[in-house]
Amino acid sequence: MTEATTTDLREIPFQTADGGTATLSDYAGNVLLVVNVASRCGLTPQYEQLEQLQRAYADRGFTVLGFPCNQFMGQEPGSIDDILEYCSTTWGVTFPVFDKVNVNGGKAAPLYKELKRTRDADGKKGRVGWNFEKFVITPEGSVHRFRSKVKPDDPAIVEVIEAHLPR
Template identity: 50%
Template sequence: MSTLYDIPLVLLNGQSASMADFRGQVILVVNVASRCGFTPQYAGLQSLYLQYQAQGFVVLGFPCNQFGSQESGSEDEIAEFCSLNYGVSFPIFAKTDVNGEAAHPLYQYLKSQQSGFLGTENIKWNFTKFLIDREGRVVSRHSSMTKPEELAQEVESLL
């Protein structure tokens, strides 16, 4: 794999996808969970997505069960939860490890491009966010504490 766009993905419904499907867009990658204190951020992510989607912005959600088993449901349960509780219409992918030896290649790439607080590489918790520009450069990394609406100005500057 030589670029971000070479990374294969699997959607929540099992369909194959690729980061190449999002080439030329501003992308916000988020590791999500249904039973987390930050789960209400789904509403902000959906709002941000709807606000900027027509201008070439997309949110990509990656359910992760590595933090307190807060995403233990099946793919169908995750899809139903996202739809019924938050009206999520942005792409959600299959459960993904973000840390450790089994970390998904996307997260290996993202972490190599943008370290976290005090230079740490590992994702600390659910709802860590990576913002990628239209050229596929990882321009920023934001902690779980950063609310999606706080990213609006940065997203606008990249559109």
């Protein structure tokens, strides 16, 4: 479900894997798929579909942004270097993977605090329920939320991506 947020998501800083700072405005004009990832989760095979989307649409203005999170049963315990190595060697990930974040609770990353204001298809907002929850952000700034069990290549996600590709 599309819902405008109160803060401009594009200006909220987050940490890159190498310790730098980035914002969504670094990807201005692109359709973005923000997802909290984990290496030891039953949903980890979604990396394959995320990478397929990245390869299919990157040249048309689309980017997957992965945010490792260890808040769900400790399923992302490694260092950021371990995570990057795993993503690259196991799944061939080429999309950006950022530093670990919390997505819930008092120490939730500011980006996720704002994203959680968005309602899903059932009208529910709030806490991220599990690993691999997805937020599609259009170049115009609308946000579409998809829960963890909705696969990255689900027609509902692909439809939103394709409808908003800039080129």
